[in-house]
Amino acid sequence: MQGKAAVVGIGETTYYKRGESPKTEFQLASEAIGKAVEDAGLELKDIDGVTSYMESRNDPGRLSAALGMKNVAFAAQPWGGGGNGVAASVALADAAISAGYAKNVVVFRALAQGQFGRFGQSKPRTHAYGNSAYSAVYGFLSPAHVCAMQTTRFMHEYGVTQDSLAEIALAASAHAQLNPRALRYGKPLSRQQYHDSRWIAKPFHLYDCCPENDGATAIVVTTRERARDLKQKPVPILAAAQGLGKRDGALIFNEPAFPTSFNREVGQQIWERAGIQPKDVQVAQFYENFTGPVLMAITEMGFCKPEEINEFVANGNIQGPGGKLPINTSGGNLAECYIHGFELINEAVRQVRGQSTCQVPDVEHSLVVSGPGFSPGSAVLFSSD
Amino acid sequence: MSRYMPDGWALPAIDNKNRDFFTSGKIVVQACKDCDTVQHPPEDICHVCQGSALESRFCSGEGTVYSHIVVEHPIPGSLKDRVPYAVILVSLTDHPQIRILGNPVNIEARDVAVGQKVRAVFESLEDKEAGLELKIPQWEVIQT
Numbered sequence: 001m002q003g004k005a006a007v008v009g010i011g012e013t014t015y016y017k018r019g020e021s022p023k024t025e026f027q028l029a030s031e032a033i034g035k036a037v038e039d040a041g042l043e044l045k046d047i048d049g050v051t052s053y054m055e056s057r058n059d060p061g062r063l064s065a066a067l068g069m070k071n072v073a074f075a076a077q078p079w080g081g082g083g084n085g086v087a088a089s090v091a092l093a094d095a096a097i098s099a100g101y102a103k104n105v106v107v108f109r110a111l112a113q114g115q116f117g118r119f120g121q122s123k124p125r126t127h128a129y130g131n132s133a134y135s136a137v138y139g140f141l142s143p144a145h146v147c148a149m150q151t152t153r154f155m156h157e158y159g160v161t162q163d164s165l166a167e168i169a170l171a172a173s174a175h176a177q178l179n180p181r182a183l184r185y186g187k188p189l190s191r192q193q194y195h196d197s198r199w200i201a202k203p204f205h206l207y208d209c210c211p212e213n214d215g216a217t218a219i220v221v222t223t224r225e226r227a228r229d230l231k232q233k234p235v236p237i238l239a240a241a242q243g244l245g246k247r248d249g250a251l252i253f254n255e256p257a258f259p260t261s262f263n264r265e266v267g268q269q270i271w272e273r274a275g276i277q278p279k280d281v282q283v284a285q286f287y288e289n290f291t292g293p294v295l296m297a298i299t300e301m302g303f304c305k306p307e308e309i310n311e312f313v314a315n316g317n318i319q320g321p322g323g324k325l326p327i328n329t330s331g332g333n334l335a336e337c338y339i340h341g342f343e344l345i346n347e348a349v350r351q352v353r354g355q356s357t358c359q360v361p362d363v364e365h366s367l368v369v370s371g372p373g374f375s376p377g378s379a380v381l382f383s384s385d
Numbered sequence: 386m387s388r389y390m391p392d393g394w395a396l397p398a399i400d401n402k403n404r405d406f407f408t409s410g411k412i413v414v415q416a417c418k419d420c421d422t423v424q425h426p427p428e429d430i431c432h433v434c435q436g437s438a439l440e441s442r443f444c445s446g447e448g449t450v451y452s453h454i455v456v457e458h459p460i461p462g463s464l465k466d467r468v469p470y471a472v473i474l475v476s477l478t479d480h481p482q483i484r485i486l487g488n489p490v491n492i493e494a495r496d497v498a499v500g501q502k503v504r505a506v507f508e509s510l511e512d513k514e515a516g517l518e519l520k521i522p523q524w525e526v527i528q529t
Contacts, residue, residue: 125395126514133397133407134426137521138488139390140472142460149474153452156499199469202455202495251426253474253484259452 002273003383005097006227006234009042009220010346011035015183015337019114021214029058029110030067032216040220041231042104047220049074049102051092053085054340058110074102078242078378082143083287083371084262086341088378090368091240093221103222109342110216131251143289144209147373148201150259151292155203157259158306160295162203166194167313168291168327169207169334174319176331179357183213184335208291210333217342219349235352238365238383239273241266244376261296261372266379271302274381276365278302281381283326283351283360284367285344288333293372298327301369301379320358329358344368345380352382388508389488389523391467396512396519402427405441410520412505414483416442425483446505448475448524451484453497469494475503475524485522492526502528 011032013023021028037044044067050060051074060075074096078088086109093105128136135141140149154160173189176182189207197206227234243265248255257264271277278301286294295309303325304312312318312325320326330336330347337343348366350356363384370378388394397407405413406427414423417431418438430437452474459465471494477483489497490506503524510519 127398128395129398130400131426133403135486136395137390137397138472138486139394139456139464139467139470140454140486144458144460145454145456145472148454149452149472152454152499153474156452199455199457202457202469247432250424250432252486253452254425254482256482258484 003236003238004223005094005221006224006236007219007349007382008222008227008230008232008234009036009038009040010218010349011037011039012181012217012339012343012346013215015181015339016214017183018212018214021112021114025110025112025115026058026062028112028214028216029063029108032110032218033063033067033106033108036106036108036218036220039232042220044068045070046104047106048072049093049096049105051076051089051096051105051107052109053077053089054082055109057116074105080376081374083289083341084374084377086287086345086370086378087240087368087380088242088370088376090219090221090237090345090380091242091378094237094240097221097223103226105221106218107221107345108216108218109340111339112214113212114214134252144201144204147290147293148204149253150296150373151203151290153259154292154296154306158309161310162195164295164310164313165203165208165291166191167318168288168294169194171318172288172328172332172334175329175358176335179330179336182331182336183211184331203292204290207334210288210290210338213338215337215339217339217346219345233353235349235382236385238381239270240378240380241269241273242376242378243269248375259296261293261300262375262377263297263300263369263372263379266369266377267301270379270381281325281365281367282363283320283329284369285329285332285348286327286369287341287344287371288328289371289373297369297372321360326358326360329356329360341371348382352384386490386506386508388510389470389490391464396510397521399512399515399517407519407521408517409441409443410507411443412446412477412485412522413441413443414477414480415439423480423483425485444477444479447478448485448503449478450474450497450499450501450503451476452499455494455497471497473497473503473524487522487524489526490523496529497526498529501526
């Protein structure tokens, strides 16, 4: 909080297409954590806190037993389903470090969707129970459908064009061409290819949808004080926020603010806590589940008005390193690798360290916005000092 | 009328909260007996006064397409012969703040647009397993 804690280590495995990892998910998680700890100049036995999100298979008990952690004093996950918890999991580590509940916290996410089930898949059943009865009965089934419904209305209300959705996919692709870790490295996407790609759920083409991948990424968070004795330039956590506005949790699009990415309160709170404005941010990572909600998140975080989004993302404005606000500079979920969005945290840290493959000059503030379109939203802001 | 989704597609599992919605043959919202607030989907308490005296309220069955999607990629694969199909989000004329999902039964999926006026129709289905007659709310576009 207000920069008491800092990221001192980052690590990630090789990234794989879904099902192509030769390692188990637990091996991937262990490898990423080990690399982040080594990057920090710490040892696994120094880790006394573990946070993640939607992580049910690689729990702190199993990890600490296998990795030789001596005492896990803090272990937690945020509520709220999926990718909307990326930044919230870093906020938990920040809170634990700032409060003194732990000294060195690992935050991580691992996915091997080949070993385990796939996201976004619905199995046909004879009956739909509870609130899913109001949607599944009508063939409304997947996160793509949810985000497409939000995006149609957003496009209608503000005159948002299909080309603006394309800009998100094109920026990710352009950045991936600079990043040898990226799964889309060497496979550039053209605007024509985007428009020619098949529809998944209109208004989403294939390239509006993030892929499914295998891998793991991790960071280590400690106090800024301890960070001085470690290997890397510390990257302070300037502010983080989670947000659930009035009746945002109302089900099946009955939230009054529909269509929302659930970032209105997140934006307000994070700028207030950090004491800066969106214009003070040099680079941002926006979790792309689908392109449309990213456009919504950009506006709700306060970077521009919804009426201005077409211009905001056009003309290379969101492409790095020279654009006005480069986003998803590693290629992001769409083109680097989908590790449930946690690879965006590593990239935001790299931008502050000066180690990105698409390095934006003079980064003072580096933002990550978690998965849009699902509540509660969250974001985390890193600073250079 | 025949079903918009394929035969054998998931049926609603009827419970105390959704029984009227899926069996009454009317468009139903949940109303608070104490403060008259309406809400959907049904909850355990009223979101305004937090009271728990809640009842079903019938609506006119008229509405407007507030948003929509066209599903082109079948998930699961058993829907491969059904795509493209549309799912619409209907804002009710009686209670515009209430939005309900459904399918547009009398129009090509790709011809649906925001702002189209719709009217409720009901698919009569039998849930043999549960021994229930269902009336699944659906929508006809009445003005494009």
